[in-house]
Amino acid sequence: MKKYILFDNDGVLVDTEHWYYRAGERALASVGVRLDLDEYLKDMAHGLGTWHQAILAGIDDATIDRLKVLRNEYYQHSLRTEAIEIDGVVDVLAELAQHVSMAIVTTSKKADFDLIHADRGILRYMDFVLARDDYAQPKPHPEPYLTALERFGATKVETLIVEDSARGLRSAVAAGIDCAVVHNDFTRAQDFSGATHRIANLCELRDLIR
Incomplete structure (x- = not known):
């Protein structure tokens, strides 16, 4: 689990x-x-x-x-x-929060990230956020995810990464952590052959963590 x-x-x-x-x-x-x-x-x-x-x-x-x-x-x-919400995300996070600890690891700059998450209801379910200013080497380098792992005090085997891009997947693979790639129309043509799981939406995480 x-x-x-x-x-x-x-x-x-x-x-x-x-x-x-x-x-x-x-x-x-x-x-x-x-x-x-x-x-x-x-x-x-x-x-x-x-x-x-x-x-x-x-x-x-x-x-x-x-x-x-x-x-x-x-x-x-x-x-x-613009409308940037993804339907169902907050509901899924609320359910997952009953079973796992969660964090965000992003290449977004802090100014953009703060603007994105103003009054959106997502951050209440996160233990912490690592943005671009919080590590030296960006994805696809493994440092962002290894930094998060250390922050949690977690092992690789008990951790799951959720990504939508080949760059993020390469970071996860380089870190040696299982990665579920969620479908995204914008990145759908990229190479995700190294993914541990492919999922259509975040609702499928309920089964993956068990």
């Missing part, structure tokens, strides 16, 4: 990944660069991000720094105005 669940945030607990991509797409369009979605998803799977395509297109560092500010503004606007 699993005693601990470590959740990724974006695409698992909230539906935000599309809006993050769109914000980067819009920022790069302002300098005439098209952010190809397929390439973006491949880059993300290997720990790269929005700006890899910009660099390949010859965009200089100063311009990229300016575009990052613009991207962040667009993204935070979407977080404030």
Whole structure:
């Protein structure tokens, strides 16, 4: 039986990944660069991000720094105005909290994370949150999940990670922890062959922890 669940945030607990991509797409369009979605998803799977395509297109560092500010503004606007809830998440967490301890391990910046979770009801079920500022090496490096494991004082065998991306799965595999990949339309074409479990939604976690 699993005693601990470590959740990724974006695409698992909230539906935000599309809006993050769109914000980067819009920022790069302002300098005439098209952010190809397929390439973006491949880059993300290997720990790269929005700006890899910009660099390949010859965009200089100063311009990229300016575009990052613009991207962040667009993204935070979407977080404030778009529907990013995933149906049933809060109900599932309330039930799981009766059986396991839970935490969030995310690559989100703290400012974005706080905006996402303002009055959303998810954090009440979490023992702690590790955001991008809380560790040195981001996913797909194992450090984020190993840091959470140490924080809980948990063993790998009694822990389950829930992810929706190849980058997150690679982090879990590198950490040596079982990983359930939940279906997400945005990342569905990525390689999840290393997953311990594939689930359609978080409701299926009820059976996995037993």
